[in-house]
Amino acid sequence: VIFWLPYDAPPWTKGLKGVPSHKVELAQCNTPIQRWNLPGVPDDFEIFIKRDDLTGSVLSGNKVRKLEFLFADAIKQGCSSIITCGGTQSNFCRATCICAKTLGMKAHLLLKTDKDPADVPCAGNYLLDHMVGAHVYFLPTNLGLHEDVWPRMRQLADTIEKETGKKAYTTPPGGSTSVGMFGYVNAFHEMTKQDAFESITDVVSATGSGGTAAGLIVGNHLTGNKVKLHGMVVSDTGPFHHNEVNQMLRDVELQKADGSGLTSEDSINLLDGPIGAGYALSSQDELEFIRDVAQHTGIILDPVYTGKSVFHLVKQLQTNPGMFKGKKIIFLHTGGMFALFDGRMQDVFAEASQKVTVWKEFTDKAPLKV
Numbered sequence: 001v002i003f004w005l006p007y008d009a010p011p012w013t014k015g016l017k018g019v020p021s022h023k024v025e026l027a028q029c030n031t032p033i034q035r036w037n038l039p040g041v042p043d044d045f046e047i048f049i050k051r052d053d054l055t056g057s058v059l060s061g062n063k064v065r066k067l068e069f070l071f072a073d074a075i076k077q078g079c080s081s082i083i084t085c086g087g088t089q090s091n092f093c094r095a096t097c098i099c100a101k102t103l104g105m106k107a108h109l110l111l112k113t114d115k116d117p118a119d120v121p122c123a124g125n126y127l128l129d130h131m132v133g134a135h136v137y138f139l140p141t142n143l144g145l146h147e148d149v150w151p152r153m154r155q156l157a158d159t160i161e162k163e164t165g166k167k168a169y170t171t172p173p174g175g176s177t178s179v180g181m182f183g184y185v186n187a188f189h190e191m192t193k194q195d196a197f198e199s200i201t202d203v204v205s206a207t208g209s210g211g212t213a214a215g216l217i218v219g220n221h222l223t224g225n226k227v228k229l230h231g232m233v234v235s236d237t238g239p240f241h242h243n244e245v246n247q248m249l250r251d252v253e254l255q256k257a258d259g260s261g262l263t264s265e266d267s268i269n270l271l272d273g274p275i276g277a278g279y280a281l282s283s284q285d286e287l288e289f290i291r292d293v294a295q296h297t298g299i300i301l302d303p304v305y306t307g308k309s310v311f312h313l314v315k316q317l318q319t320n321p322g323m324f325k326g327k328k329i330i331f332l333h334t335g336g337m338f339a340l341f342d343g344r345m346q347d348v349f350a351e352a353s354q355k356v357t358v359w360k361e362f363t364d365k366a367p368l369k370v
């Protein structure tokens with residue numbers, strides 16, 4: 001495979017266990033860090049945005065950084081297909097099946113929904129899944145990950161191996177394993193090389209399955225804890241994610257089996273408010289906020305992760321400024337905009353049709369509306 005290259009890990013990762021030996025080059029890296037004139041931010045704060053929404057077009061967001069390592073691992077193990085799971089609008093599932101196609105592999109997606117296939121609109125991420133011909137399975141939403149979903153992923157992997165003689169790689173939702181996590185160890189290194197941490201005091205990102213948080217924690221810890229990390233929890237709960245992150249820290253041996261050493265609890269401030277109505281559920285306020293941010297700054301946030309995170313970030317800046325280590329904050333834009341295209345913005349722009357100028361006839365004066 002042409003894209004499969006040895007991974008030149010940052011020198012400070014040397015003592016870690018399981019540093020990936022290879023990486024598949026799929027992400028457009030060195031994404032810019034820009035000043036962000038976010039509305040509602042108190043005057044004494046400066047907000048910057050790390051544009052990981054620009055890591056690609058359909059292969060964009062934080063997931064492609066994790067997939068560079070997950071696919072390298074899959075290839076190393078001789079796998080020719082990949083199995084993962086998520087919701088119907090999962091960014092990880094979308095990115096996984098597109099990566100798979102790019103590398104000539106097959107993707108099997110276990111998507112949780114109680115709807116009939118005929119009732120799920122082919123829109124947003126789910127449209128892209130079908131565009132690249134992913135094999136899609138619908139699972140009831142009440143299934144537990146460890147009790148129900150993992151056994152099915154393993155069974156599917158076994159069946160694929162028996163019937164085709166080729167191995168299948170399985171990866172959990174969000175690709176948050178100690179392998180996928182290296183996407184954000186690497187991104188942290190990239191930000192260091194961009195001199196981001198010379199003046200930045202805080203880094204804020206969305207937390208959905210913990211891999212991004214874990215990578216940032218490892219990078220921050222091994223380079224001298226220059227910044228305070230904050231994770232806006234948009235699925236499950238803070239304690240749930242601390243557990244997941246701790247597992248990844250144990251896998252790389254920054255934490256011992258007895259829980260001593262580096263802990264997630266001491267390394268990141270996980271906030272439980274941002275989830276709002278529930279995972280992937282939007283309130284009208286959040287959707288209008290996403291519209292307002294776009295209209296003020298040209299930055300498109302997604303409804304499931306970054307929109308909720310920034311909505312909550314602004315609230316915290318206004319009501320709890322002491323939570324931050326300092327006044328210069330980077331928000332990590334982790335992508336995900338395709339979920340905006342699933343129809344949920346319809347009501348926000350219901351009156352937009354009234355603002356459209358219908359211009360049929362050419363007259364002596366342009367029908368300008370200001």
Ligand SMILES: *Cc1c(COP(=O)(O)O)cnc(C)c1O
Pocket residue numbers: 061062063091092174176206207208209210211212213302305306334335336337
């Ligand atoms: C998955 C995802 C996240 C959360 O990252 P985790 O590593 O799963 O915590 C944030 N933003 C977007 C757009 C995502 O798709």
